[in-house]
Amino acid sequence: MSYGIRHIAGILQGHFLQFRGDDGIEHLLLDSRRLIFPDTSLFFSLRGPRRTGGLFMEELYKRGVRNFVVEEGVSGELQAASGELRATSGERGAASYKLQAASDEVGVGSDEVGVGSDEVGVRSDEVGAGGGSDKVDFSGANIIVVKDTLAALQQLTAFHRQQFTLPVIGITGSNGKTTVKEWLNQLLEDAYQIVRSPKSYNSQIGVPLSVWQLNDSHELAIFEAGISRRGEMQRLEKIICPTIGVFTNIGGAHSEGFASSAEKAGEKLQLFNDADILVYCNDQPETVAAVHKWVQGGASARPFAWGKGEDVAVRVEQMEKKAGWTSVTGRYLGQELLLHIPFTDDASVENVLHCVCVMLILGRGGEDINLRLQQLTPIAMRLELKGGINHCSIINDSYSADLTSLSIALDFLSQQRQHPKRTVILSDFLESGLDEKTLYTTIARALSLKKVDRLVGIGERISAFAPAMVEVFRGAASFYPSVEAFRKDVHQLHFRDETILLKGARVFAFEEIDRLLSEQIHQTVLEINLNAMTNNLGQYRHRLPPTTRLMAMVKAFSYGSGSFEIANRLQRDGVDYLGVAYADEGVILRKSGIHMPIMVMNTENSSFDLLVEYNLEPVIFSFNLLNAFDKWLKKEGVLTFPVHVELETGMNRLGFSTDGVNDMDGLLRALKGANFKIQSVFSHLAASEEAQQDDYTHLQAGIFRAAVARLQEALPYSFLRHIANSAAIIRHPDLQLDMVRLGIGLYGVDSADSHQLELQDVSTLKSTIAQIKRLKEGETVGYNRRGIAGKDTVIATVRIGYADGYPRSLGNGVGKMWVKGRLAPVIGSVCMDMTMIDISGMGDVHEGDEVVVFGKELSVNQLAHWAQTIPYEILTGVSQRVKRVYFEE
Numbered sequence: 051m052s053y054g055i056r057h058i059a060g061i062l063q064g065h066f067l068q069f070r071g072d073d074g075i076e077h078l079l080l081d082s083r084r085l086i087f088p089d090t091s092l093f094f095s096l097r098g099p100r101r102t103g104g105l106f107m108e109e110l111y112k113r114g115v116r117n118f119v120v121e122e123g124v125s126g127e128l129q130a131a132s133g134e135l136r137a138t139s140g141e142r143g144a145a146s147y148k149l150q151a152a153s154d155e156v157g158v159g160s161d162e163v164g165v166g167s168d169e170v171g172v173r174s175d176e177v178g179a180g181g182g183s184d185k186v187d188f189s190g191a192n193i194i195v196v197k198d199t200l201a202a203l204q205q206l207t208a209f210h211r212q213q214f215t216l217p218v219i220g221i222t223g224s225n226g227k228t229t230v231k232e233w234l235n236q237l238l239e240d241a242y243q244i245v246r247s248p249k250s251y252n253s254q255i256g257v258p259l260s261v262w263q264l265n266d267s268h269e270l271a272i273f274e275a276g277i278s279r280r281g282e283m284q285r286l287e288k289i290i291c292p293t294i295g296v297f298t299n300i301g302g303a304h305s306e307g308f309a310s311s312a313e314k315a316g317e318k319l320q321l322f323n324d325a326d327i328l329v330y331c332n333d334q335p336e337t338v339a340a341v342h343k344w345v346q347g348g349a350s351a352r353p354f355a356w357g358k359g360e361d362v363a364v365r366v367e368q369m370e371k372k373a374g375w376t377s378v379t380g381r382y383l384g385q386e387l388l389l390h391i392p393f394t395d396d397a398s399v400e401n402v403l404h405c406v407c408v409m410l411i412l413g414r415g416g417e418d419i420n421l422r423l424q425q426l427t428p429i430a431m432r433l434e435l436k437g438g439i440n441h442c443s444i445i446n447d448s449y450s451a452d453l454t455s456l457s458i459a460l461d462f463l464s465q466q467r468q469h470p471k472r473t474v475i476l477s478d479f480l481e482s483g484l485d486e487k488t489l490y491t492t493i494a495r496a497l498s499l500k501k502v503d504r505l506v507g508i509g510e511r512i513s514a515f516a517p518a519m520v521e522v523f524r525g526a527a528s529f530y531p532s533v534e535a536f537r538k539d540v541h542q543l544h545f546r547d548e549t550i551l552l553k554g555a556r557v558f559a560f561e562e563i564d565r566l567l568s569e570q571i572h573q574t575v576l577e578i579n580l581n582a583m584t585n586n587l588g589q590y591r592h593r594l595p596p597t598t599r600l601m602a603m604v605k606a607f608s609y610g611s612g613s614f615e616i617a618n619r620l621q622r623d624g625v626d627y628l629g630v631a632y633a634d635e636g637v638i639l640r641k642s643g644i645h646m647p648i649m650v651m652n653t654e655n656s657s658f659d660l661l662v663e664y665n666l667e668p669v670i671f672s673f674n675l676l677n678a679f680d681k682w683l684k685k686e687g688v689l690t691f692p693v694h695v696e697l698e699t700g701m702n703r704l705g706f707s708t709d710g711v712n713d714m715d716g717l718l719r720a721l722k723g724a725n726f727k728i729q730s731v732f733s734h735l736a737a738s739e740e741a742q743q744d745d746y747t748h749l750q751a752g753i754f755r756a757a758v759a760r761l762q763e764a765l766p767y768s769f770l771r772h773i774a775n776s777a778a779i780i781r782h783p784d785l786q787l788d789m790v791r792l793g794i795g796l797y798g799v800d801s802a803d804s805h806q807l808e809l810q811d812v813s814t815l816k817s818t819i820a821q822i823k824r825l826k827e828g829e830t831v832g833y834n835r836r837g838i839a840g841k842d843t844v845i846a847t848v849r850i851g852y853a854d855g856y857p858r859s860l861g862n863g864v865g866k867m868w869v870k871g872r873l874a875p876v877i878g879s880v881c882m883d884m885t886m887i888d889i890s891g892m893g894d895v896h897e898g899d900e901v902v903v904f905g906k907e908l909s910v911n912q913l914a915h916w917a918q919t920i921p922y923e924i925l926t927g928v929s930q931r932v933k934r935v936y937f938e939e
Contacts, residue, residue, distance in 0.1 A: 064196040088114030207258035220292025227274040242270040248454040252276040283320040295322035297330040315340030332357030435936035437569035440546040448560035467643015477554035478509030574817040582810035603793035605631035614642030633657035636666040671696040683725035730770035739777035777802035814905030837878025855928040868902035
């Protein structure tokens with residue numbers, strides 16, 4: 051659906067700073083990285099917490115975007131190369147404005163994923179719009195000025211929603227929103243043309259983008275909404291306007307913005323103020339109390355409760371868990387209702403019963419519902435990145451196929467720089483609402499604009515457009531009617547040294563392709579949550595002044611989490627520097643497409659050539675190293691090469707001594723004639739996380755400040771100063787200076803133990819049960835018979851050992867693993883490749899079941915405490931033979 055830009059200006063009650071023509075708008079753009087269709091996109095310049103400037107609009111204008119919405123008086127004047135922009139004759143005149151550049155730095159709601167989360171910036175030297183670059187002439191742009199760009203975005207999409215009279219299902223609650231939405235889509239997709247929120251787009255930004263997808267072909271809409279503070283839901287209600295409401299539950303998530311869970315529930319229920327009917331569970335006292343209070347407050351929606359009580363629409367009389375499924379017997383409208391739910395965990399059963407109620411409201415019968423329930427599959431709500439065959443990388447996003455999620459997946463693909471070639475394996479798109487020629491032409495264009503090198507199409511519909519797509523990809527396109535046909539031909543496609551995106555509709559079961567192309571490694575896996583890393587970065591960033599830069603430490607294989615995969619994310623998230631231990635680590639990053647500044651902390655004479663060849667900035671910590679590197683630079687004719695100087699202030703590890711005047715005088719003399727330029731001067735704090743050591747920390751800081759002052763006085767140029775690590779950022783904010791070095795905090799470990807941060811676990815180490823055995827009292831377990839069954843015992847052998855990084859010190863009951871919601875102690879010694887755990891009395895545990903070694907359920911801090919070590923050692927000790935899987939929710 052298209053709107054003219056004049057029409058949009060009227061809807062927004064804005065005025066034109068500049069008008070050049072009534073362009074048609076089909077796409078809303080908030081993030082410059084997500085640009086696919088520049089000529090029909092409208093960019094909203096949303097406010098961010100830190101950076102300002104014209105970077106993103108300038109970049110987008112260069113890439114063909116001609117329609118913008120900006121705020122009044124954001125920061126002075128907007129200058130174009132041809133002079134000040136002026137409103138065209140016939141349009142309202144306005145003063146000039148400087149463009150807000152933080153549109154990609156939007157602080158999104160806590161439920162939002164994938165829309166510029168927390169503070170994603172683009173460095174000026176990455177987009178060519180920094181100081182010294184040519185000014186962009188915006189004379190060819192339409193620029194609408196409004197008071198508040200976020201409010202304008204919401205106002206436009208609320209207007210768009212009012213153009214449709216279809217049933218709209220709105221979903222909110224603390225848990226299960228996305229699962230309920232996706233399962234409703236699975237259950238109803240054969241009966242309706244459905245539009246739904248992509249992924250977890252449910253915040254103040256995600257909801258408008260979701261609703262904007264509505265077009266005339268849709269027969270049913272399913273949108274979720276999440277809030278994190280007061281007043282947000284009223285705005286979302288105007289955009290979604292649900293006719294059917296689903297209130298999943300009340301939990302602890304996002305409570306920090308509310309005085310109580312009751313207040314949180316009341317705020318969430320505002321989504322359904324004008325709905326016709328509300329589905330909720332009557333067995334949850336907090337939910338029932340909130341709904342009753344909401345109804346008494348004048349809500350007009352008809353309650354549609356389910357549960358074990360009497361006064362409910364759907365009464366649950368009996369629930370029995372069996373092998374792999376749950377039988378539910380109940381009554382609806384006086385008739386027996388027998389359900390066979392293909393899940394046994396309580397959360398899934400609850401989510402399914404919400405869905406069943408919606409289906410009953412829509413008039414589906416019990417037999418039809420049961421038939422459709424058997425087709426439900428677990429929801430994979432994330433993009434996964436992992437190793438593949440022949441040095442490939444695999445991105446698996448095969449749970450849905452629609453244009454919005456394709457855009458998200460292509461953005462993730464474009465971030466990966468580790469391979470020179472990009473391939474997309476794509477199934478038919480079944481629910482776009484577009485005619486197929488328009489659909490596949492749009493897809494081909496999107497792939498081409500994202501610089502995809504090769505396309506593999508799977509399905510009869512996409513294959514029908516093979517000739518046109520082959521032309522777009524200059525012959526680098528192959529088509530197969532089914533996954534089976536692809537499987538038979540896979541070895542002829544020669545996948546090697548490329549990044550491969552799998553994007554398929556659920557019915558195509560791309561899991562088989564994933565298995566074919568993924569690297570086969572044993573079943574112990576380290577999962578890395580990239581969204582959690584971005585969250586943790588934001589937690590620290592928000593505590594820094596705008597002028598303080600941030601170096602992210604990715605040494606030691608990014609604390610065990612990976613190499614280029616982590617660096618790619620941090621580069622995308624706009625950190626200023628990366629820090630590695632050795633030059634070889636930096637070389638790997640450069641070869642994988644990392645182009646931001648990299649500091650090498652442990653400089654070796656043998657690596658001088660690599661440092662210069664790959665533009666890696668070495669740390670100089672001794673006179674021997676300084677003289678050797680300077681001599682090498684002079685011999686090679688290299689001038690003003692960037693270096694970092696390390697000072698010794700009390701760690702007593704590496705660094706130039708600051709004890710006496712002679713030491714500093716010698717350093718100053720050596721620096722004056724050197725062939726390098728100092729980028730920064732820094733030191734290490736020995737005990738910044740310990741309150742009892744604060745006097746020593748202050749002593750170190752004083753020594754550092756005095757030494758830096760001498761260096762700055764002697765040098766004719768300025769440099770960066772940094773001494774604060776993760777703990778000091780929080781505990782000693784006065785030491786944030788020009789830059790900070792963030793290490794273990796990125797990975798979810800609060801080394802300051804400050805309780806000020808809402809850090810998320812980044813890494814989850816998990817394995818599977820290889821075998822279950824039953825032992826009699828007195829039988830022994832493992833090497834040297836260290837484990838003894840004191841009674842009849844059930845043990846499980848888990849596929850992880852000390853060769854994988856599970857410490858031997860956790861043997862014999864010291865360590866525990868998380869199995870089916872409970873802790874199971876280690877029994878016997880930890881073996882090289884296997885560890886045995888005691889699962890006596892745990893009931894429903896089977897061979898092949900998942901075991902969590904550390905993660906959200908069992909923190910790495912706890913594991914380190916049991917092992918009498920520190921989280922650093924546990925994280926960095928995870929073996930390279932353990933498969934790393936990276937995912938973005």
